[in-house]
Amino acid sequence: MKLKYNTVEELVSAASSSNKKISEIVLEQQAEDMESTTELVYATMENSFDVMRQSVISGLDETLRSPSGLSGGAAAKVKKAVDEGKNHYGHLLGNAISMALAVTEFNSCMGKIVAAPTAGSCGVIPAALISVMDEYDIPKHDIVMSLFTSSAIGMVIAKCASIAGAEGGCQAEVGSASAMAAAALTELFDGTPQMVSDSCAIALKNTMGLVCDPVAGLVEVPCIKRNAMGVANAFTASELACAGIKSVIPADEVILAMRQVGQLMSSSLKETSEGGLAATPTGCRLCRQIFGPDSCGGE
Template sequence: MNFTTLNELAVLCETQNMTIGQLMLEEQSRESGRTPEAEFATMAQYYEVMKEAVHKGLNEDTTSPSGLTGLDAQRVVNYGKQSEMNLGGAAGEVMAYALAVSEVNASMGRIVATPTAGSCGVIPGVFVSSQQRFGWTDEHMVYGLFAAGAIGYVIANNSFISGAEGGCQAEIGSAIGMAAGALVELRGGTPAQAVHAVGLALKNTLGLICDPVAGLVEVPCIVRNGFGAVTALAAADMALAGVRSVIPSDEVIQVMMEVGSSMPEKHRETAKGGLAQTPTGRKIMQEL
């Protein structure tokens, strides 16, 4: 790739008068040796899988093999139909969609790891709900996925996207940053605003540990996807309003690297600490 930082990415977009998604499509094509049309078609297939996962999570039984999780997305949707939600329509919907995809993952369904299976609900939740709300085309959404991919590429190569390496801040945090930055672009924001959204999002998850109960990607992973999708909306709105990440986003990524590297092993996906080692967490482990 011709960029290694978010700042370089934004400058390239501005000098070449391209969106992040357009630039990333060209970069991916050059890197893979495949045509832009072929790369676009592949990403379009990924988006279809995301939409299918949202639909499945909202309409089918998503009870996981462990029996720990399932059907919470449908509970949120039903609650919204019966009572006025505190979050409001858009945020409530994005939360339900993100939960839906994460529950499909836990119930052994097909998802797209964006950037990981543990954080697979955030981007589909934000993208599918936003597409429905604003009436965007699938083509527009696919360019948004390329934008999210560019952001994820920078994070992965300068910090972590794996909970085992950097805690949940790496998985959920990265997904939120990718979704927030891409949503800014989908809404017509500038590359600079998209980059600010990434920094704003990542700052809100610094230090978040990875503590899966019984070692399964279910508790608390699924609800964190729901919360994460709502955070992505907030970060995107802040950036579109002109709110800046005072600490440059690339520096925030470096802080995530520093924090993750110093995080105790028991708080990095080992199920040896955090919620996994509460009395209830240990009981669930024994029963399973």
């Protein structure tokens, strides 16, 4: 069965009928489509994962600050709290949050990241996968393979809805990243292809309607902290699905609903910085502070 990435159900059906994981059939299909070998395609994905890991390490530098001054150093603060046993919700969640912040703060400082699926949502997937890898000593090979499942979910969302904040709001960026991460986590913890689908649906439902309202037009406030929320949402969605809890609304219907919500959303809430947090008094003050007195369109 040649994958067309038109639906999540297509992925589930192909994997279930062949008694394979979604990641396995996607890797094989990508190698065929690219007229390459599975080894070379895997190596390319492994390189992407290595970039993700390095962006976490680099982003944890406590001296890191963005050119705007709006971000930097938050990841290091959370990591310090975790290391000193002062965070309140567990080692895994604390580390995941610090990693999500680290990658996105590193991005705001013009560091090298993997846009997964976008630069604005680049912290969710690395944080989810690297934190569980470290916590449970999961082999790197399994983590890299899970990225093929994550990517397949992202391809369906991009094809049937959107992964761009300018088109669908932040639900299309952090929401999609969270769904992709949830799918990867679910497969990592031996969830069935149907559980992968359910985790994707749950994660997207939890972020339905999330707007894109970057202060001063920069991918910093509130984008960075939304990545931290995204990884927590991915954990929640995967935990529910792996416990056997199904999404009442199928993943493909959720994706189409997300597209419709994006179409209904005002342009002021889709990356234009004309509404939401960007248009608050503080948001406008920060914009003028960075770009000059006539720079804020929110007032």
